[in-house]
Amino acid sequence: MSLLQQNISLKPYNTFRVAAQSAFFSEVFSETDLKELLGLSVVKQHSLLVLGGGSNLLFTKDFEGLVVKISIPGISSVVVDEDVFVTAGAGVVWNDLVSYCVSHGFAGVENLTLIPGTVGASPIQNIGAYGVELKDVFYRCTAYEVATGNKRVFEFDDCQFGYRDSVFKNELKGQYIITEVSFKLGKHAKINTQYGAIQSELQSRGIDKPTIADVSAVVADIRVSKLPDPSTIGNAGSFFKNPVIEKGLFDQVVSDFPDVVHYPAPNAKIKLAAGWLIEQCGYKGKVVGQTGTWKNQALVLVNHGSATGQEVYSFSDEIIKSVYLKFGVRLEREVNIL
Ligand code: FAD
Ligand code: EPU
Numbered sequence: 034m035s036l037l038q039q040n041i042s043l044k045p046y047n048t049f050r051v052a053a054q055s056a057f058f059s060e061v062f063s064e065t066d067l068k069e070l071l072g073l074s075v076v077k078q079h080s081l082l083v084l085g086g087g088s089n090l091l092f093t094k095d096f097e098g099l100v101v102k103i104s105i106p107g108i109s110s111v112v113v114d115e116d117v118f119v120t121a122g123a124g125v126v127w128n129d130l131v132s133y134c135v136s137h138g139f140a141g142v143e144n145l146t147l148i149p150g151t152v153g154a155s156p157i158q159n160i161g162a163y164g165v166e167l168k169d170v171f172y173r174c175t176a177y178e179v180a181t182g183n184k185r186v187f188e189f190d191d192c193q194f195g196y197r198d199s200v201f202k203n204e205l206k207g208q209y210i211i212t213e214v215s216f217k218l219g220k221h222a223k224i225n226t227q228y229g230a231i232q233s234e235l236q237s238r239g240i241d242k243p244t245i246a247d248v249s250a251v252v253a254d255i256r257v258s259k260l261p262d263p264s265t266i267g268n269a270g271s272f273f274k275n276p277v278i279e280k281g282l283f284d285q286v287v288s289d290f291p292d293v294v295h296y297p298a299p300n301a302k303i304k305l306a307a308g309w310l311i312e313q314c315g316y317k318g319k320v321v322g323q324t325g326t327w328k329n330q331a332l333v334l335v336n337h338g339s340a341t342g343q344e345v346y347s348f349s350d351e352i353i354k355s356v357y358l359k360f361g362v363r364l365e366r367e368v369n370i371l
Pocket of ligand 2: 161162163164259269270271272273274275294306307308309310312317329330331332367
């Protein structure tokens with residue numbers, strides 16, 4: 034049985050490294066632990082927050098309920114003809130899963146190298162990077178309903194994946210705890226180098242027939258050059274989503290700002306690079322008190338040491354207002370605010 038603790042500091046459990054306390058805290062290492070925990074009265078009496086690596090959230094205050102840290106381990110795989118089905122416990126570190134797949138020659142997750150966090154959180158916002166999203170390799174996941182303790186398997190179609198979105202952020206928000214995720218990968222690599230920086234980096238290394246290990250190594254190096262390492266500077270990656278806007282609004286923006294960085298998006302919409310919008314407002318590398326934006330990536334808000342969650346949140350408000358005033362585009366936060 035997992036231990037139920039009280040008044041625990043959440044600072045070691047969030048990559049922004051902001052201070053916050055949780056009234057109750059429990060770490061679960063198995064489905065059995067979780068089922069027992071869900072039967073306790075503390076779950077019925079308090080709000081619940083599921084925590085993986087804490088790399089996509091910002092605490093703006095203490096959490097008065099129960100934090101459940103998911104640490105369910107284990108990776109296994111089964112080969113079926115040309116496919117490989119890999120299953121991992123929700124507490125497995127995402128990049129450990131990627132390393133396992135790359136070292137076994139299982140293709141599909143190499144572009145997602147070095148994304149922080151856990152396997153269990155990967156379907157929540159449909160993690161994505163360098164031309165690949167979780168939905169491209171997702172097979173199914175197992176989850177427990179908080180209210181009843183019932184187990185449910187979510188197939189691909191149940192998850193309603195979108196850009197940084199899924200059913201777990203909408204209708205089912207806070208209702209299920211994911212314990213295991215299965216991925217459908219390939220025995221033969223279909224290398225995806227559509228994201229320009231990967232192609233040019235491979236070329237500069239003289240690699241014209243890349244393996245998945247080459248792609249993984251290149252993605253890792255590009256990421257390290259752009260993004261702050263949470264072990265030395267607190268952050269939660271991109272603080273905002275890249276805004277997806279209607280063509281009418283895009284036409285207005287592009288007529289005033291012909292250089293606006295943009296990409297085609299589904300349903301004839303256009304995705305703008307939020308980092309570019311924020312940089313144009315003069316915020317790249319800006320330091321405001323203990324918070325600010327990262328010097329190499331304006332989309333990433335950072336904690337320079339002792340920022341509070343409130344301070345970071347207020348700064349993000351300032352950025353939203355500034356971008357709206359200049360471009361008429363409203364940024365939406367990607368990071369979960371608590
Ligand atoms: P947490 O932050 O602990 O939780 C995030 C949300 O998921 C919360 O709402 C939480 O309640 C819920 N949750 C977590 N585990 C479970 C579970 N088992 N069951 C149910 N709900 C759960 N993201 C990308 O998509 N692409 C990137 O390229 C990327 N780069 C990043 C770079 C840096 C430097 C950092 C710090 C973050 C980056 N992120 C990126 C964001 C982050 O890595 C992902 O969102 C990741 O999936 C969060 O995992 P986590 O375990 O830390 O989740
Ligand atoms: N840009 C700027 N200034 C900046 C930052 C970016 O002008 O300060 C412009 C550049 O022109 C660049 C373009 O924006 O070409 C895109 O930048 P980048 O390739 O760094 O990617 P991004 O759109 O800013 C997204 C994801 C990242 C993911 C990368 C790589 C979102 C919200 N962010 O960032 O995910 O790693 O693409 O695929 O979609 C995260 O979610 O936490 C995250 C880091």
